[in-house]
Amino acid sequence: MKKILNSALLLLILASCQNTKKDSSSNSKEGYSNRIIEKHWSYNGETGPEHWKEIETYSNCDGKYQSPINIVNYNLDETLSDLSIFYSDSTHIHDVINNGHTIQYNFDLGDYITIHGKKFSLKQFHFHEPAEHLIDGIRYPMELHLVHVSNAGEYAVLAIMAKEGQSSKPFDFLESYLPINVGETKNVDLAFDMNLNLPKQKTFFTYTGSLTTPPCTESVEWYIFKEPITVSLEQVEALKKLMPMNNYRNEQPINGRTIKV
Structure with missing residues (x-):
């Protein structure tokens, strides 16, 4: 017992x-x-860019080849491959979200680009106000990032500068889904011609950098169009009211990288 x-x-x-x-x-x-x-993370204070490395466990935000940069001292490269853009006139926008950092439009599969024969699908585009990249020291009022991803998970981003001028009809369509609160998602479920937001001249600067937000992943292929598009002051202000003030990362060191044109 x-x-x-x-x-x-x-x-x-x-x-x-x-x-x-x-x-x-x-x-x-x-x-x-x-x-x-x-x-x-945020764009100021104790969670601002200076602290992104501390905030993100797997961050590369203190890496050697970061973005954005000042586009200066670029080299003419006669062997530079043309960027091939395959955007239809009726690509499907799935939704728009205010993620607290920017206004982002998400796409269904369809549009893509090819770089050196490799395909990168357009996933989303978003806004930075003012621009993140500088061109010869000049910062434009706004910059659009068109984010593409390959099947292998590699990134390629097209950057389009926007300056104040004539009102943009594509922006009128996009902003018809605004305002949108932080954390809110709105269904769009309509076709959109992304070509209308591209500059007429497709010449560009290119270099290898990183994502400009945490975790600041490197080996991103950047293509910055030389020619800006125009948007009205009212269109800039409509986006500005919904995004954090100055939602851009400061210029990063070039660290010996080659900027090709």
Whole structure:
């Protein structure tokens, strides 16, 4: 009888230890999850660009080849491959979201570009006000980023500068889905001709850099169009009201990279 009681007592102690271990693990996991939620990046203060490396666990924001940069001292490259753009006149915009950092329009599969024969599908485009890249030290009022991804998960981004001038009809269409609150998503579910937001002249600067937001992934192929598009002051202001003030990352060191044109 005594032997049975001792065995039962031993089982109770083991069960208690397992529950304690499980509870400890659960609390640890919950605490980690909460810390991740609290660690949110922004464009200023303690969560601004100077602290992005500290905020993002797997961040490359202190890497050697970061973006944006000042487009200066570029080299004429006669062997530079043409950028091939394959945008239809009826690509489907799925939705628009205000993610707290920018206004972003998401696309269904269809439009794509090819670089050195490799296909990159257009996933989304978003806005920075003012522009992130500088061209010969000049910062434009706004910059559009058209983000493309290959099947291998590689990034290629087309950057389009916007200056104040004539009103843009494509922008009128896009802004018809605004305003939109932070964290809100609105269905668009309509066709859109992304070609209308491209400059007439497709000449560009190109270099290898990074994403300009955490985790600042490197080996991103950047193509910055030389010619800006025009948007009205009212169109710029409509976007500006919905995005954080100055939602751009400062110029990063070139660190010996070649800017081709």
